[in-house]
Amino acid sequence: MKITYKTYWRKTGLKKDWGQVFLNIVNEHKPKVFLEVGVFCGVTARNVCELLREINKNEFKYVGIDLFGQKSSEDEVVPDYLKKQKFSNPLKNFFYNFILRENLNSYESVKKFLKKFSKNITLIEGNSNIVLKNLEINNIDFVFLDGGHSFKTVYEDLNLIYKKICNKKGSVLLCDDYDDSSYITGVKKAVDKFVNEKNLKLEVIRSRFAKIII
Ligand SMILES: C[S@@+](CC[C@H](N)C(=O)[O-])C[C@H]1O[C@@H](n2cnc3c(N)ncnc32)[C@H](O)[C@@H]1O
Numbered sequence: 001m002k003i004t005y006k007t008y009w010r011k012t013g014l015k016k017d018w019g020q021v022f023l024n025i026v027n028e029h030k031p032k033v034f035l036e037v038g039v040f041c042g043v044t045a046r047n048v049c050e051l052l053r054e055i056n057k058n059e060f061k062y063v064g065i066d067l068f069g070q071k072s073s074e075d076e077v078v079p080d081y082l083k084k085q086k087f088s089n090p091l092k093n094f095f096y097n098f099i100l101r102e103n104l105n106s107y108e109s110v111k112k113f114l115k116k117f118s119k120n121i122t123l124i125e126g127n128s129n130i131v132l133k134n135l136e137i138n139n140i141d142f143v144f145l146d147g148g149h150s151f152k153t154v155y156e157d158l159n160l161i162y163k164k165i166c167n168k169k170g171s172v173l174l175c176d177d178y179d180d181s182s183y184i185t186g187v188k189k190a191v192d193k194f195v196n197e198k199n200l201k202l203e204v205i206r207s208r209f210a211k212i213i214i
Helices: 018-029 043-056 090-099 107-113 128-134 151-165 185-198
Strands: 033-037 061-066 121-125 142-145 172-175 202-205 209-213
Touching: 018 043, 018 142, 018 172, 018 209, 033 043, 033 151, 043 061, 061 107, 061 128, 107 121, 128 151, 142 151, 151 172, 151 185, 185 202, 185 209
Parallel strands: 033 061, 033 142, 061 121, 142 172
Antiparallel strands: 172 209, 202 209
16 A cells, blocks of 8 residues: 555544555555545545545545534534644634634635545535435445444444445444543444444454445
8 A cells, every 4th residue: 555644734543554544444445435424625536546546546435424514413512623723833823813814614615625536536515414315325335433422323324334235245334532532532432332232253453443345
C-alpha cells in the first residue's frame, strides 16, 4: 500500500498514528463498497477513497452518513468541538472561523473537499438510525461505524447494518472507540450485546477498534 493517512489541514477523529492503523486494517480486506457512519470533516473519507482507488482503480463506492449539523437524538451529547468548531491550532481557528467562515462538518464543505471523487461517493445527511433503514445501497463490504456513540444509537446502527450486510459473507464491521470505555461507555456495551446475540466473533485492535467479520 502506497497511501499514508493525511489530515489535509482539517480535523479528524483518527489523530496521530491512528489513521495509518485504520488504513492498514482497511487495506487488509481490500473492499470495493465502503460505508462510513460519522463522516465528520471528511478526512477519513478522503483517505479511504484514495486507498480504494489504489485497490480498485475507479470501480469503487464510498457512502458516508452524518448529521452534518442536524439535531441528534436526546440521548446523544453533542461534543463541543462540533458545536463551536474548536481548533487547538490558532492559525486554523483564524483561517476557518474568521477568513473562510467555513464549517468543516457541513455537507457543503465535505462535498467540496471530496469533489475529486464525486463519481464514487454518496453523502447522506441525517440520523444514521433513520438513514440506514432506507439505505438502498447493497454489496457493502466494509463499514466503519463512528457516528453517534450512545448505547441506543450504536446498538440500533449495528442491527440495521447487519441486516444490510449479513448476506455478504466476509464483510467487515469496524467500530471505533470500543475500548475507550472509561469515558465512552455506550459503544462497548452495544457491541458486546450485538456480538453475543448474533453469535459473531470480535477482535479488538490496539485497544481501540472492534472488528467483526460477518
Ligand atoms: C467522531 S466523529 C467521526 C469521525 C470520522 N469518522 C473521522 O474519522 O474523522 C462523529 C461524527 O458522527 C456524527 N454523528 C453523531 N451522531 C450521529 C447520528 N446519529 N447519525 C449520523 N451521524 C452522527 C457527528 O456529526 C460527527 O461528525
